[in-house]
Amino acid sequence: MSTPIPHLVIVGNGMVGHRLTEQLRQHAAPDALRLTVISEESRLAYDRVHLSSHLDDPRPDLSLATDAGYRDSGVTVVQGRADAVDLTAKTVQVAGQTLAYDALVFATGSFPFVPPVPGRDARGCFVYRTLDDLDAIREAARGARSGAVIGGGLLGLEAAGALRKLGLETHVVEFAPHLMPAQLDAEGGAALRHTIEGMGIAVHLSRNTRQVSVDAQGRVTGLDFEGGTRLDADLVVFSAGIRPRDDLARAAGLSVGERGGILIDDACHTSDPHTYAVGECALHDGRVYGLVAPGYQMAKVAAVNVLRDLGVLDAPPAHFRGADLSTKLKLLGVEVGSFGDARGVTPGARSVSLSDNVRGTYSKVVVSEDGRVLGGLLVGDTARYADLLDLTMTGTPLCVPPETLIVPPLPGGAATTSADALLCSCENVRQSALCAAIGEGARDVASLKKCTGAGTGCGGCVPSLHGLLQTELRRLGETVTNHLCEHYPYSRQELFDVIRVRGHATWDEVLAAHGSGLGCEICKPAVGSILASLHGELVVAPQHAPLQDTNDAFLANIQKNGTYSVMPRVPGGEITAEGLIAIGAVAKRYGLYCKITGGQRIDLLGAHRDDLPAIWEELIAAGFESGHAYGKSLRTVKSCVGSTWCRYGVQDSTSLAVRLELRYRGLRSPHKLKSGVSGCTRECAEARSKDFGIIATEKGWNVYVGGNGGVTPKHALLLASDLSEDEVVTLLDRYLMFYVRTADRLQRTSTWLENLEGGLDYLCGVIIDDRLGLCAELDGEMARHVGTYRDEWAAAVNDPAIRARFRTFVNSDARDEGVQWVDERGQIRPADAPHLYPLPMLGGD
C-alpha cells in the first residue's frame, strides 16, 4: 500500500528559498515529502542582508545552510542553473539531468539592474549582489585608489560602506536630488547626507551618468555625467536597483508582469496549478518586494499551500496579503527608520518634522486629519521607532500634539517640559539647584536631600532624584554604581542571581554571605521580595517578617495616622451582591471609611492594627482573600464587561481578567504590577496604561507591555498579536518572571523596558524566540508560584504567634490615642495632627 512520496523542487537557494525548505520540513518529514533544491551559486544560502560584513576582519560566517544540515533534513541539493521547465511534463532540466516534480517553487530572486550606459562592461565595473561579487571587488580594490557607486539607495549605500572598508576614496552617485529616494524625503536625505559626508564619503546628487570612461586597455577611468561634469574613479559599482529573475518562468510560459516578476496570487500560486513563486522574483498585487521580511512571509504561506495541494498537510489555506514596508536599518552606522506613509501622500495628511543639522538627525511624523499617526521617518536616531510604528499600526488617536512624539526627552528621565524642571514640588526644588548640589559634592540621594531639602516631603520625587544623580554623575565623568545600598555592593539583579544560584533561603544567610552591617530599610525589603519571588514562603513567617515594610508586615496599607486600609481581592472587578453586602457589613461594624478604587475594588480605610485579623476573618468567611494592595506584587486586573454584555465587545475580557488575576495574585515583584483586559479596541479597561495589558481583536488577543500611569505616563507597547488565551498566559508568565529576575529595586516595567538593552526586540528574543534558553526556567518558576500560592490573610489569622504581632501595645490592651477622627460627608477622616514638620524652625519673632 505504498503511495509514492510526492516530490517538490525549489529553484533557487537564496535566503527565501532556504527559509522555504525550513518551513516545509517543519510540517513534512522526509518520508512524507521529497525535497530537491537547485542552487546556482557555488555556496548554499547565506545572509545577503549583511553582505558587507564579508569584508570585516575576522570574516563572519554568513552561511544559513550547510551540506550536512541539508543532508540531515533530507534535502537533495543539485548544483547548477536550471535550463528549462516543462510545465506539462512537470520536469526541470538542470546540470544535464531531468528532474520530475509534483510541485515546483520559483525562488530565483533578483539580479542587479545595470543602466544601459556605454562602458558598463569595462574592466573595473561590478555589481553588488553575491559573495562572489564582493570577492571580485576586493580583488580589484587592491590596485585602486577611488571607487564610485552608482545608486544612492539602500543597496548603494551598503556598497559604499564596502568600498570604504576596502580603503578606497568613496563616491556615491545618485540620479535623484536626495539619497534613498524610495524611503526618504528631501530633508531626511539631507540629514543622512550630512552624516555620510562626515565619514569622508563624497555624495553627488542629481547626476545622470552618460558613460563609463575607459582607457586604452579597456579599464575604467571614471564617469562622465550629463552636462559635461566628470568624476575620476578606478572602479565602479552599479547598485541602481534590482529586477526579478523571471527568465526561466517566462520561457516556461508562466504569466509575468509587464515590468517583470512572476505573477502570484495570495496563495503564492503562479498561473500554473503546480507551480509557486516566492521572494524577489514574485509579483504580488503589482508589487515586487525587495526586502527579506516579505519574502519570508511568502515562504511561510507557500509552504502551507503547497503541502496542502500535495495532500501532505491538513491545514486551512494560508494567504499572503501584502507586506508592510516599514524598515529600520543601520547604514554605514547611521540609523534610518521609515514606516507607514513616510512621505505623507495620504490626502489631508499633516507632517511635523524636527531636524538637527549638527547631530545630523531628522524625525518626521505624518498625521491624519483625525489625529492618527500614518507614518514617519527617523534618520540618525531611531530610538522611537518601535513606539511610533506601534502607533501607526494600531491607528491610535493621539491625545498629545504630534510634535511631542519626536522631541527628544530632557535629561533626568523626568516627564518635564521646562528646561529647569521643578523636581520636588513639596520643597520647591528645581533641577538646577540639584545639579549645583551634585557639582558641589553630593554623591547620593541622602546628601541631596540634606543639601536641598528635595525628597524630604512626600518622597514622590525620590526616583527622579536617583535618575538625575546618575545622569549628572555620568556627565561629570564619575563612576556610577547601582549598588543597592551601603550594605550590599550589588544591583538588585545581581543580588537576585546570586541568591537564586546559591539557593539562600533567609536574610541571615544572604547577609552573612554577601552583605555587611545590619541592613537597612532599602536592602531588607529588597531581599525579602527576592526571597518571596524565589521560594514563595509567607512574607509574615518569623524569618521573613523583620524584612518587610510595615505594609507587608501587617498585610495592609498604612495611612497617614498609622491606621491601615484593607482591600479584599475582587478578581477582574466582578463582585456579587452578597459580596458587596458582606464588605458593607464589615465596614459598618469596624467603622471604616469606604472608597471605590481605580482598580475596580473597594478600599476600607481607618482600621486599627489590632482589628485587622478580626476584619480579615469576617471577609474570609464571606469568600474574600487578600488583595495584596499593600505588596510590591500584582494589584488588579481591571476589565470591561466584554462580549458577554457589551454590544461592541469581541472577546470575553472579564473571564480572561479573572483568570490572569487568580494566576498572578501574590507574585512578589520589584514593584507593584497593574493590568487590564479590554474586550475591544475601544479600550475601556485602559489596558495600555498598565504593566501588562490585553486588548481583544476579532482573532484573539493583543498583548501590550510596559505601560504606566502615574508621574511618567507611558503607553504600553505591542508585544504580540492575535494570541489565544493560553498563548497570552504563556507569554505573560515569561514576561513577568523575566521582569522579576532582572529589574532594579522599585523599577516599574515601563522604566525597566526602556532601560533594557535592545528594548522590545530583545524582550521578544528572550521570551518568544528563547534566545537565552531561559523560557523553560521562567515557565517553571511561574508554575512554582502558581502551585504554592496561598492566602496570606488566612495564614496570618490562623497562626497565634503572627496574630500576636497585631496588638497595638505589647503590655496593654489600650488603643493608640493619637488616632483621632472627624466627620466628613457622613464618614470618618483623620483629624489633622498638630505641630507637624515642617515647623517654622528659624526666624519668627
Place this chain on the structure above:
Amino acid sequence: MTLTAPPTHPPIPWTRVCALDDILPGTGVCALIGGQQVAVFRLGGRVYATGNRDPYTGANVLSRGLTGSYTVSGETRVKVASPLLKHAFDLESGLSLDDPRLSVPVYATRTEGGDVWTGSLA
C-alpha cells in the same frame, strides 16, 4: 505661627515591658508606659528604646519602622526608618538623619532574666 519650645518628654519609670522573645530579632514593639508610647527595638543582640511618635508626621508609628545600620565617619551606628515617609532616626541619640534639628526621645534599656526593661536615666 511662632517658634515653639521643643516638645517636652517627661521621664518614664523603669518598667518591665515584655519578654525578649516577644520581639522578633530586627523588629520593634510598642509599649505604653505612664501614658507615653515607647518603641522598643531588638537589633544586633541589643535592645534600644525611643519615643514612638514620628515628628515628621505626628503619627505614632516608629516601632513599626525598619531597623538597620549606617556608617558615618567610619563608625557603624544603628537606626530606624519611619514606615510613613522613611525618615530615619539614630537609635542611640534619637537624632533625625535627615534634619538634625528634629529628634525623638531615647530611653535606657536592660534585659534581665529574659525580660526587657526600659526607663529614663536618672
